[in-house]
Amino acid sequence: MAITVVPRHPALGAEIRGVDMHWPLDEATRRAVHEAWMEHLVVVFPDQDISDAEHVAFTRNFGEPEIFHQTSLGLRADRVKEIFLVSNVDERNNLLKPSTPSQVQLSSSRQWHTDSSYRPMPSMGSLLHGIEISRTGGITQFINMYKVWDDLPDGLRRQVEGRRARHDFAMLSRLVGSPPPTGEERAAMPPVWHPMVRRHPVTGRTSLFISSIYNDAIEGMEEGASRRLIEDLSDFAAQPQYMYRHVWEPHDVLMWDNRCTVHAVTPHDPAERRVMHRTTIVGAEPVVAA
């Protein structure tokens, strides 16, 4: 299979044609996809009407799928445990109200973040399959954090260089008022410290590494100042020249690199069904400071 790669934005994001996720990838195609992914950070595969099993199988070309540690809110699919439900419809096909705990927790993804950064080895990447897409919002926006690091003003740069930030899964519930993790969930995911400026294990490039929905502390800073710095960094990052906005079509599959991007979704009408299934690739190494 020969693939074609067409950029969708100058900063990041490219469309890949010539892949059919119903079938195993041959090694040459797998390498070509990986190379395009490392170059463009977010890749879009249009027209992939796949099953969850095919989604998981495709994910395994690039690493080990994560199994979400939190089982209390119904965000982890019962049928295929590697699937995380980014949906306002449950597995019994009920439309969920915005006040449902899972929906309150998911609302955090409207703020800039990178997936599973609260793990000791944060996620490498995620693959999101748009099954029923929104037409009233639900645009997923991505930022190239290499470029953000390159352009970061000196004042901000000095505050992050050589520093670590804490990433805590429990921060989510404090942020959006979702149910706090159970004792067991908390014990499974204690807070971790990661460098704020990291070197990418594949490309060798340097990027800013923050995740505003999980960062609750920065080394050597007061709590208020830490939160303000994360907000200032997120605001600087969220500029159009660093951003690809993905407007979904049914059965797009997006694959992004969690090590050098952040993302956030725009709100949509909660009366409209939105069904998206995600796999998350576990990190293969700890975060290395640049």
Ligand code: OGA
């Ligand atoms: C995610 C996420 C994006 C979206 O799937 O990791 O943050 O479009 N959501 O809902």
Ligand code: MN
């Ligand atoms: Mn996310």
